[in-house]
Amino acid sequence: MNIYNLIEEAHLDRQWLTPEIRNQILNAYPFDHWLEASRLFVRSLDPQHQVPGRSVFQLMSINDDDQQHQPLTHKQKWLVVSTLIDYWDQMSITARAKLDI
Numbered sequence: 001m002n003i004y005n006l007i008e009e010a011h012l013d014r015q016w017l018t019p020e021i022r023n024q025i026l027n028a029y030p031f032d033h034w035l036e037a038s039r040l041f042v043r044s045l046d047p048q049h050q051v052p053g054r055s056v057f058q059l060m061s062i063n064d065d066d067q068q069h070q071p072l073t074h075k076q077k078w079l080v081v082s083t084l085i086d087y088w089d090q091m092s093i094t095a096r097a098k099l100d101i
Helices: 003-012 019-026 031-043 053-067 074-090 093-098
Strands: none
Touching (some): 003 031, 003 074, 019 074, 031 053, 031 074, 053 074
């Protein structure tokens, strides 16, 4: 299963995701794959998205920290994965249609 498919399925089932399951999802791929998905997510947000500005800023900051080769904490990694799962539907329809889901 590709990472975008995993995020899509987790988003649809997010009300049943326990912290343990979210942690398994986090560990399903190397973290650089999650960062790539995070960058795509931020670039592809719908102009009318409902993602809190703080969450978008945190994703951008974590992506920037990674590019500066600063080690990321588990909490930062958790935040990336949880934000992607919780707000995946806020990407533009066009962007999501282009993914290999």
